[in-house]
Amino acid sequence: MSAQIHVAVIYHSGYGHTAKQAEAVAAGAASAPNTVSTLIAVADIDQHWEALEGYDAIIFGAPTYMGSASAQFKAFMDATSRTVFAKGSVWKDKIAAGFTNSASRSGDKLNTLQQMAIFAAQHGMHWVNLGLPPGHNASTTTEDALNRHTYFLGAGAQSDADTGPDQGATESDLKTSAHLGRRVATVALELSTGRQALRSRD
Numbered sequence: 604m605s606a607q608i609h610v611a612v613i614y615h616s617g618y619g620h621t622a623k624q625a626e627a628v629a630a631g632a633a634s635a636p637n638t639v640s641t642l643i644a645v646a647d648i649d650q651h652w653e654a655l656e657g658y659d660a661i662i663f664g665a666p667t668y669m670g671s672a673s674a675q676f677k678a679f680m681d682a683t684s685r686t687v688f689a690k691g692s693v694w695k696d697k698i699a700a701g702f703t704n705s706a707s708r709s710g711d712k713l714n715t716l717q718q719m720a721i722f723a724a725q726h727g728m729h730w731v732n733l734g735l736p737p738g739h740n741a742s743t744t745t746e747d748a749l750n751r752h753t754y755f756l757g758a759g760a761q762s763d764a765d766t767g768p769d770q771g772a773t774e775s776d777l778k779t780s781a782h783l784g785r786r787v788a789t790v791a792l793e794l795s796t797g798r799q800a801l802r803s804r805d
């Protein structure tokens with residue numbers, strides 16, 4: 604039996620829409636074999652720095668505010684300079700991935716995903732992409748398709764600016780986000796199993 608995989612979902616959400624997406628990502632991860640997922644709001648991050656060193660994968664999530672990750676999420680990113688990077692790159696070789704939510708269809712979400720991928724690279728993490736084809740780019744496709752916004756780098760969700768999180772991202776966006784969580788857990792299990800097999804050959 605393979606080792607248990609631990610996936611953390613670290614996120615910020617000002618008004619609850621991205622929190623809903625984060626829950627979908629965490630549920631997707633937990634649906635993979637041998638996987639436990641933990642949701643961590645950036646406001647609570649100080650309680651988790653040490654435990655995070657033992658996780659196999661960390662998925663980052665933030666709303667897109669003014670074309671990039673929210674200031675609260677950026678504060679978390681900056682804090683890792685001291686708590687992770689300067690400590691000896693303690694997140695090196697973990698799996699990473701990202702998701703973001705915003706009001707507009709595009710709303711410059713791609714910039715937030717790129718920001719997260721560069722952040723993960725600074726920590727020496729292995730970035731996992733979404734792994735879904737374009738969902739809604741033909742006369743025969745609909746808004747119900749997975750990856751309807753067509754991001755390759757991570758999961759994007761759209762929530763109307765004038766509705767609450769209960770009517771936030773569509774079912775298809777939440778399923779797309781769950782897909783990312785499950786894919787990350789699957790890759791983490793593959794990597795962990797492969798590392799164990801290599802160790803046992805030594």
Ligand SMILES: Cc1cc2nc3c(=O)[nH]c(=O)nc-3n(C[C@H](O)[C@H](O)[C@H](O)COP(=O)(O)O)c2cc1C
Pocket residue numbers: 615616617618619620621622666667668669670671704705706707708709710711762763764
């Ligand atoms: C300060 C601020 C800046 C925003 N900038 C953008 C933006 O650049 N692009 C966009 O599509 N939506 C933008 N929005 C809308 C939010 O991304 C959207 O309402 C989102 O669902 C909020 O997520 P949250 O409830 O998790 O905070 C902005 C909202 C705020 C409050």
